[in-house]
Amino acid sequence: MSKTTKLNPKQLKLWANIVSIAIPIVVAILFTVRLPNVEPLSFLPPIYATINGLTAVILISALIAIKNRKIFLHESLIKIAICFSIVFLLMYVAYHMTSDPTPYGGEGTSQLIYYFILISHILLSIIVIPLVLHSYIRAYLGDYKAHKKIVKYAYPVWLYVATTGVIVYCMIYPYYT
Numbered sequence: 001m002s003k004t005t006k007l008n009p010k011q012l013k014l015w016a017n018i019v020s021i022a023i024p025i026v027v028a029i030l031f032t033v034r035l036p037n038v039e040p041l042s043f044l045p046p047i048y049a050t051i052n053g054l055t056a057v058i059l060i061s062a063l064i065a066i067k068n069r070k071i072f073l074h075e076s077l078i079k080i081a082i083c084f085s086i087v088f089l090l091m092y093v094a095y096h097m098t099s100d101p102t103p104y105g106g107e108g109t110s111q112l113i114y115y116f117i118l119i120s121h122i123l124l125s126i127i128v129i130p131l132v133l134h135s136y137i138r139a140y141l142g143d144y145k146a147h148k149k150i151v152k153y154a155y156p157v158w159l160y161v162a163t164t165g166v167i168v169y170c171m172i173y174p175y176y177t
Contacts (some may be wrong), residue, residue, distance in 0.1 A: 012137045020130035023089075030093050040099040041091075045169060045176065048091040052165035055084045059159050063075065075139070081158075089166070105175040114171045121164040130158045 062077035106116050131154035138147035 003077070007136070009137070009141055013134070016130060016133035016135075016137055020133060023129055024126045027089070027093055033094055035097050038098050042099060042176070043097045044091045044095040045173075048088045048095070049166050049169035051084050051088045051091070052098050052162045052169070055081050055088070056159055056162035056166070058084065059155065059162060063155065078136070082136070085132075085162075102172055102176050104172055106171070110171070117164050117171070118168050121161060121168055124157050124164075125161045128154065128161050132158055 058081045062074050062081065065071075065074040065077060104111060104118075106114060115128050131150060135147055135150035135154045138144070138150060
């Protein structure tokens with residue numbers, strides 16, 4: 001869609017709100033679903049962990065691009081990061097719909113660290129959805145002042161979620177069956 005045929009800002013914000021609410025609800029519902037007679041997709045965790053890592057690298061690259069006033073590169077990298085996040089989410093849900101959860105086997109301090117990182121990762125992954133969508137909408141609409149205000153929060157949360165996704169995978173990796 002060209003910049004001259006922008007969608008209605010109110011409609012975009014409404015859709016961002018709907019999507020921000022729907023995604024966590026749908027994911028939570030899908031986590032209760034086990035697909036019968038389907039081979040577990042046990043090959044997916046290293047792939048989606050890699051996608052999380054690539055998302056983090058892309059986000060850092062997008063920050064560098066915008067700091068160097070390479071707006072088109074920044075915009076392209078953010079679009080790639082959004083696509084990677086969507087692919088991650090689809091793979092993550094598919095894995096959990098076909099596989100039993102893997103319990104963390106560590107004890108003591110490592111267990112506390114693991115659950116702190118996991119819980120903060122999950123909670124912030126919910127919060128990051130509206131932050132990313134609304135910051136993207138503001139940039140799309142050319143409201144760069146509002147975009148910058150939202151990105152001040154969206155960027156570190158998104159980077160944290162992408163990075164801790166890799167950390168969680170690395171910590172639980174020894175316990176996959």
